Amino acid sequence: MSGGLSATARMALLARLSKRRSGEAPAPDAGSARDFTTLPGMRDFGLLKTALQSLDMPSPLFQAHDGLAGAHSRIQGRAVVNFTSYNYLGLNGDPRVLAAAKAAVDRYGVSPSGSRILSGERELHRELERALAALHGTEAALTFVSGHATNVTTIGHLMSPRDIVVHDAAIHNSCTEGVRLSGARRIPFAHNDLGAAERELAAARRGAGKAARALLLVEGHYSMDGDSPDLARCIEIARRHDAWLMVDEAHSLGVLGATGQGIAEAQGVDPAGVDIWMGTLSKTLSACGGYIAARADLIDWMRHTAPGFVYSVALPPALAAAALESLRILRAEPERVARLQANGLGLRERLRARGFDTGTSQGGAVLPVILGSSVRTAKVAAALLERGVAVQTVTFPAVPEQSARLRFFISSEHSAADLDQAAEALSQAVSGIGRVESLPGLGA
Numbered sequence: 143m144s145g146g147l148s149a150t151a152r153m154a155l156l157a158r159l160s161k162r163r164s165g166e167a168p169a170p171d172a173g174s175a176r177d178f179t180t181l182p183g184m185r186d187f188g189l190l191k192t193a194l195q196s197l198d199m200p201s202p203l204f205q206a207h208d209g210l211a212g213a214h215s216r217i218q219g220r221a222v223v224n225f226t227s228y229n230y231l232g233l234n235g236d237p238r239v240l241a242a243a244k245a246a247v248d249r250y251g252v253s254p255s256g257s258r259i260l261s262g263e264r265e266l267h268r269e270l271e272r273a274l275a276a277l278h279g280t281e282a283a284l285t286f287v288s289g290h291a292t293n294v295t296t297i298g299h300l301m302s303p304r305d306i307v308v309h310d311a312a313i314h315n316s317c318t319e320g321v322r323l324s325g326a327r328r329i330p331f332a333h334n335d336l337g338a339a340e341r342e343l344a345a346a347r348r349g350a351g352k353a354a355r356a357l358l359l360v361e362g363h364y365s366m367d368g369d370s371p372d373l374a375r376c377i378e379i380a381r382r383h384d385a386w387l388m389v390d391e392a393h394s395l396g397v398l399g400a401t402g403q404g405i406a407e408a409q410g411v412d413p414a415g416v417d418i419w420m421g422t423l424s425k426t427l428s429a430c431g432g433y434i435a436a437r438a439d440l441i442d443w444m445r446h447t448a449p450g451f452v453y454s455v456a457l458p459p460a461l462a463a464a465a466l467e468s469l470r471i472l473r474a475e476p477e478r479v480a481r482l483q484a485n486g487l488g489l490r491e492r493l494r495a496r497g498f499d500t501g502t503s504q505g506g507a508v509l510p511v512i513l514g515s516s517v518r519t520a521k522v523a524a525a526l527l528e529r530g531v532a533v534q535t536v537t538f539p540a541v542p543e544q545s546a547r548l549r550f551f552i553s554s555e556h557s558a559a560d561l562d563q564a565a566e567a568l569s570q571a572v573s574g575i576g577r578v579e580s581l582p583g584l585g586a
């Protein structure tokens with residue numbers, strides 16, 4: 143690659159690369175407007191990277207899995223019990239889902255080759271959207287190419303700079319990015335503290351102009367904590383303060399409720415109290431993409447005017463077909479949901495019995511184990527991998543340093559032996575590593 147460089151330029155490049163390897167960030171344009179090192183988050187990310195490098199540990203990030211990466215997977219050629227994938231009901235790889243996706247590829251090709259509004263519309267999109275609307279009991283639904291894009295596009299388009307968004311502090315990044323795009327005032331409340339949500343909403347409403355719209359934003363099953371809000375209370379609060387209520391069901395579809403229909407089913411609440419349901423196709427539905435389900439007038443307005451929908455390619459037909467078939471299996475085989483729920487509670491009990499802090503998790507698909515130090519968390523994850531158990535780390539700066547954690551994603555396809563292995567391996571890994579102080583600077 144450097145064949146075209148002069149000898150002097152090559153020497154300079156080598157010197158810069160060797161500095162980079164030793165952890166010293168080269169900043170040839172330091173102080174100028176072209177300096178990358180001043181980008182947002184660069185300092186925090188650099189601190190964590192340097193901390194891991196100083197411990198001479200392999201990075202727990204960007205692990206390449208081979209095969210289906212369901213409850214069992216292969217990493218670097220080695221079989222592992224896998225707790226890092228969203229394949230909650232084991233449908234990624236189900237022969238019926240694969241056959242549906244393959245048939246769609248044969249019929250439509252891989253790409254829809256256009257935005258829905260132009261040439262990308264296929265009957266499969268409409269079928270999937272009818273099924274999603276039926277699932278949430280709404281008039282209509284709309285799909286997007288990713289769950290992240292769904293939140294960014296929907297919230298970004300719905301709200302405006304004169305509006306207010308009150309949201310749980312643990313809400314997903316895609317929601318806060320949507321608020322940022324909209325320019326609305328963003329007001330977080332402490333995780334699951336609905337009293338605080340109501341106070342914030344009331345105060346913001348008093349301070350905002352008459353024309354201001356308000357949105358209350360929560361998740362059905364929180365992606366970091368594995369707990370849920372009181373949905374009936376969210377509905378009441380939103381009504382009382384004339385706000386829309388939007389619920390992100392990314393981790394609750396297929397997970398909560400006797401038949402996996404999500405938080406409304408689990409809590410026996412009429413889903414009609416929620417103005418906008420949001421979900422992803424990438425978790426239980428074993429595809430990629432996202433959706434909103436709501437009243438037909440909102441959906442129609444989004445289809446014709448939301449930039450992230452109108453100016454973006456359609457969901458690939460094969461992914462729509464996979465999600466549709468997964469939805470059909472979800473309805474036909476509720477025993478998968480029961481197995482997932484039993485596994486969520488089963489692993490939580492095993493870990494609690496060994497003294498681990500699983501926070502406020504209520505069972506379900508997401509189970510955190512709070513270790514309170516990013517470096518300790520990374521070391522424990524590496525030790526777990528050596529024992530054949532793959533678990534995600536959630537470290538600073540994604541969460542505050544004192545709540546750095548492992549996050550187990552549970553599947554209906556984990557066996558009791560898998561859960562025993564994970565709990566035992568975690569006990570051994572943690573006692574083998576002992577206490578690890580946070581490195582100075584992290585979270586400061």
Ligand SMILES: Cc1ncc(COP(=O)(O)O)c(C=O)c1O
Nearest residue numbers: 288289290314316365392422424
């Ligand atoms: C709560 C929540 N919403 C939205 C998303 C984005 O979904 P996707 O990964 O399908 O883009 C995620 C991703 O994990 C999530 O956890």
